[in-house]
Amino acid sequence: MTAAPAIPEPESTASPLLREIFGFDAFRPGQEEIVDAVTRGENVLAIMPTGGGKSLCFQLPALQRAGITVVISPLIALMRDQVRALQAVGVTAGALTSGNTEEETEAVWQSIEAGELKLLYMAPERLASGSTLNMLHRINVSLIAVDEAHCVSQWGHDFRPDYLRIGELRQALDVPLAAFTATADSETREEIVRKLFDGQAPRSFLRGFDRPNIHLAFAAKDGPRRQILEFAAARKGQSGIVYCGTRAKTEDLARALRDAGHAACHYHGGMEAGERRDVETRFAREDGLIVVATVAFGMGIDKPDIRWVAHADLPKSIESYYQEIGRAGRDGAPAETLTLFGSDDIRLRRSQIDEGLAPPERRAADHGRLNALLGLAEALTCRRQTLLGYFEEEAAPCGNCDLCDTPVEVFDGTTAVRKALSAILRTNQTYGAGHLIDILYGNETDRVREKGHSDLSVFGCGKEYSKRQWQAVFRQMMGHDLVRPDPERHGALRMTEAALPVLKGEAQISLRKDTIKSAERRPAVKM
Ligand code: ADP
Ligand code: ZN
Numbered sequence: 001m002t003a004a005p006a007i008p009e010p011e012s013t014a015s016p017l018l019r020e021i022f023g024f025d026a027f028r029p030g031q032e033e034i035v036d037a038v039t040r041g042e043n044v045l046a047i048m049p050t051g052g053g054k055s056l057c058f059q060l061p062a063l064q065r066a067g068i069t070v071v072i073s074p075l076i077a078l079m080r081d082q083v084r085a086l087q088a089v090g091v092t093a094g095a096l097t098s099g100n101t102e103e104e105t106e107a108v109w110q111s112i113e114a115g116e117l118k119l120l121y122m123a124p125e126r127l128a129s130g131s132t133l134n135m136l137h138r139i140n141v142s143l144i145a146v147d148e149a150h151c152v153s154q155w156g157h158d159f160r161p162d163y164l165r166i167g168e169l170r171q172a173l174d175v176p177l178a179a180f181t182a183t184a185d186s187e188t189r190e191e192i193v194r195k196l197f198d199g200q201a202p203r204s205f206l207r208g209f210d211r212p213n214i215h216l217a218f219a220a221k222d223g224p225r226r227q228i229l230e231f232a233a234a235r236k237g238q239s240g241i242v243y244c245g246t247r248a249k250t251e252d253l254a255r256a257l258r259d260a261g262h263a264a265c266h267y268h269g270g271m272e273a274g275e276r277r278d279v280e281t282r283f284a285r286e287d288g289l290i291v292v293a294t295v296a297f298g299m300g301i302d303k304p305d306i307r308w309v310a311h312a313d314l315p316k317s318i319e320s321y322y323q324e325i326g327r328a329g330r331d332g333a334p335a336e337t338l339t340l341f342g343s344d345d346i347r348l349r350r351s352q353i354d355e356g357l358a359p360p361e362r363r364a365a366d367h368g369r370l371n372a373l374l375g376l377a378e379a380l381t382c383r384r385q386t387l388l389g390y391f392e393e394e395a396a397p398c399g400n401c402d403l404c405d406t407p408v409e410v411f412d413g414t415t416a417v418r419k420a421l422s423a424i425l426r427t428n429q430t431y432g433a434g435h436l437i438d439i440l441y442g443n444e445t446d447r448v449r450e451k452g453h454s455d456l457s458v459f460g461c462g463k464e465y466s467k468r469q470w471q472a473v474f475r476q477m478m479g480h481d482l483v484r485p486d487p488e489r490h491g492a493l494r495m496t497e498a499a500l501p502v503l504k505g506e507a508q509i510s511l512r513k514d515t516i517k518s519a520e521r522r523p524a525v526k527m
Contacts, residue, residue, distance in 0.1 A: 017063055018056075021089050023362045026319040028053045029209035029326075029391055034178075038143070039064045043202035044178040045149070045192060049392040054180045055082055058145035061178070062119050063091065067142030068112075071121045074148050074160055079121040086119060095121035096132070112139055124151070124162035127169060141173050146196065149179035153191040167196050177202075209322075209391050210398075213329045214337060216383045217402035218376070220472065221342030228253060228312050229260055231338050236262065237288040238307035243324055245313030245348065247294055253312060254292040263289045269296035298324065304331040310338045314345035317369040318376060318390050341377045343433060343475045346370075350478075350485045367484070374479035378512060379403060380410055413511030414502065416465065416473050417482065421495060421503050423458045424483065427451075429494045432485075436493070437462075437470040469516050476511050 015035075018024050027035070031053055034046045038061040048054050059082075062069035073079050079095045086093035094108035094117055111117045112135070126132045144166065146152075152163040170177045179196050181188070193201060219227060228242055242257075244250045250266040257264035263286070267279045276296075283291050284303055291297060295316075309328045315321040321339065329335025353366045372390055379386040384398035397404055423436045438445050439453050442460025453459060462470060474493075477483050482499040486492040501507035 015060065015064075017060060021063065021091065022056060022060070023089075023358060023365070024056075024319060025316045026323040028056075028319050029322055030205060031057055032323075034205050035060050037203050037205075038145075038176070038178045041065070041143075041176045043176050043197055043200070044205065045189070045197075045202045046178070046180050046205040047189070048180065048182060048205075050182045051392040052182075054147065054182075057180065058143070058147075058178055059086065059091075059119065062143060062145070065142050067140040068117055069119050069143040069145055070136065070141050071119055071145045071147065072124055072127075072163075072166055073121060073146075074124060074151055074158070074163075076123060078147075079123070083119075083121055091118055092116045093119040093121065096126055097121070097123050098125075115140075124160055124165065127162055127165040133169070133172075136169065136173065141175055143175055144170055144173070144177045146177065146179040149181040149192050149196060150183040150188050152195045153188045155187060155191070164195060167198060170196065171198065209393050210384065210388060210395060211326060211329065212384075212398065212400060213332055214325060214335050215400050215402075216325070216337055216387070218339045218341060218379075218383070219402075220475070221340045221344075224312055224340050224342070225253065225256060227338075227340060228310055229256060231308075231310055232257060232262055232290060233260065235308050235336070239283070239286075239288055239303065239305060240290050240308040240310065241297065241306060241324075241327060242290060242292040242310045242312055243297075243315065244292060244294060245345070249312065250292045250294060254290075257290055257292065264292060265289070267291050267293035267297045269294060295320065295324070298327065301327055303327075305333070306330070306335065307333075308336045308338075310340075312340055314339065314341040314349065314377070315373065316349065317366075318373045318387065319369070321373060321376070322387065322391075339377070341374075341475075343471060343478065346374065346475065346478045347485050354485070367481075371479075371481045374481075378476055378479045380408060380510065380512065409513040410510040411513050411516075412508060413473065413476070413516075414505075414508045416462070416511065417477055417502055417509045418505070419458060419462050420470070420473055420477060421482065421499050422461075423456075424493055424495055425503070426456050426458055427453065429486065430492050432492055433471065433474040437467050437474070440470055441465075441467055465516070472516050473511065477509075480509060482509070 018027065030048060034044060034057040037044050038058060046057060058069060058071060076097045076099050079097060080099065083093045083095045092111055094111060096105060096108055146166055148158065151158045151160040152166065153159060177196060179192055181192070193199060232240065242253060244253060247268040247270050250268050254264045254266035265279055267276060279291060283289050306328045309325050311324070315324055325337045328337060349370050353363050353370065356363065358366065376383065376386050381403060382397040383401040383403050385395050388395045419440060420436065423439050435447060438448055439456060439459055440462030442463055444454055448454055465473065480498070481496055482502060483493045483495055486494045502509055
């Protein structure tokens with residue numbers, strides 16, 4: 001077998017539209033099921049926390065269905081934002097609101113007449129107008145989406161009388177309706193069902209995002225192959241998935257696992273369809289098979305008793321992480337996860353984002369999502385709280401994660417971080433962590449001599465830490481988004497704005513004691 005090239009896997013497990021149009025790697029908790037149901041044309045009531053990602057749940061189905069989706073929303077500013085964002089990515093969307101200029105309204109009508117419009121946003125008040133209703137009957141409406149559906153409830157604070165017209169519209173047009181709200185109390189829900197769905201129970205989605213049976217754990221890479229082999233050895237005979245960042249690594253690790261006596265095979269997007277199907281079938285039927293895969297493995301895996309999921313490389317985002325670990329323990333029985341991360345992952349992900357073709361705002365959002373994941377990786381308290389907090393869900397410390405099992409100690413790492421930042425600054429932000437660590441540690445390498453860096457005031461100012469400890473400091477600095485690789489210069493670290501207050505002594509940075517300590521204890525192993 002020839003080794004696959006060490007390129008990152010381009011495939012995503014989710015709908016291609018999710019990546020191409022919306023720029024997301026994975027669904028957020030709950031989104032996929034809702035998107036599927038709405039796309040199939042079921043009546044849906046979805047209760048999602050604010051910020052949970054409701055809009056995708058009707059925007060994506062709108063693109064997957066023929067005809068026009070009418071979106072009713074009470075918030076004009078929000079409608080305009082969504083329309084602008086959709087248009088920016090090439091989706092024909094328009095809004096009919098009182099805030100429109102005449103030209104805007106004219107443009108909306110034209111794209112309706114031309115049969116191009118996919119999403120038509122309007123305020124509920126519009127439904128009082130005869131001409132609007134005529135128009136809605138004339139055009140090919142295939143779905144009604146209702147944002148802030150609790151506005152139909154007379155008992156809430158947000159009652160909007162015109163929301164009562166939506167139920168009639170649904171009946172008149174005889175199309176499916178998807179209602180969204182963040183308000184979960186049962187009276188409001190019942191009222192929504194009565195008024196919008198004429199009492200016919202819609203498919204309802206009201207699920208916390210938590211998967212309490214899944215144990216969460218992260219570890220800094222410290223001989224990652226050994227770490228994965230040890231994790232698998234402790235779970236011999238159980239079905240598991242190991243996710244890797246590259247195709248080559250899947251083949252490599254699968255071989256190592258087989259050598260260690262496991263039933264294991266690899267899976268990636270470079271394999272022939274038939275080969276991939278074979279792995280999928282084996283995994284579904286056999287007990288105790290380990291699949292070592294890229295993210296291409298996932299869509300349509302419907303195995304309830306996957307007992308563990310390990311990440312040999314850092315996932316792309318919190319969303320991808322949640323989706324990938326979420327494949328474990330669907331049967332509700334205890335399942336375990338381990339996610340490894342190292343500076344190499346952070347560098348790779350950052351440069352993938354910077355070198356990608358995405359527009360600047362999307363790149364900034366991708367960096368932000370990566371930061372969130374790094375924040376989770378180096379979390380200081382209950383990991384599940386941090387994870388659910390990212391999805392706007394509150395939770396108590398869970399008792400089922402590595403940080404609840406063994407709380408981490410932190411220390412004030414401001415001095416170390418300031419030394420590292422000074423080294424970056426004094427060398428004009430043009431070097432990577434390796435060379436910077438040589439400077440801090442006072443290593444007279446050829447490069448240090450050649451560049452005259454032994455003359456710098458920071459040279460040798462960091463002898464209190466070993467090279468590995470400095471690596472941990474740099475990794476945590478990336479996690480805090482104090483430094484980022486320079487997209488123009490391979491591997492070079494640049495400071496972000498967040499670094500300035502630390503340099504000036506105006507902000508403190510906590511570092512995890514354990515990563516620094518473990519770096520101290522262990523012999524030098526390649527990260
Ligand atoms: P709300 O539920 O409050 O209407 P939005 O639809 O505005 O939430 O989404 C909240 C934020 O989550 C937005 O910034 C959106 O870009 C982001 N988001 C939604 N879905 C995803 C996803 N699958 N992956 C990453 N970010 C997402
Ligand atoms: Zn916990």
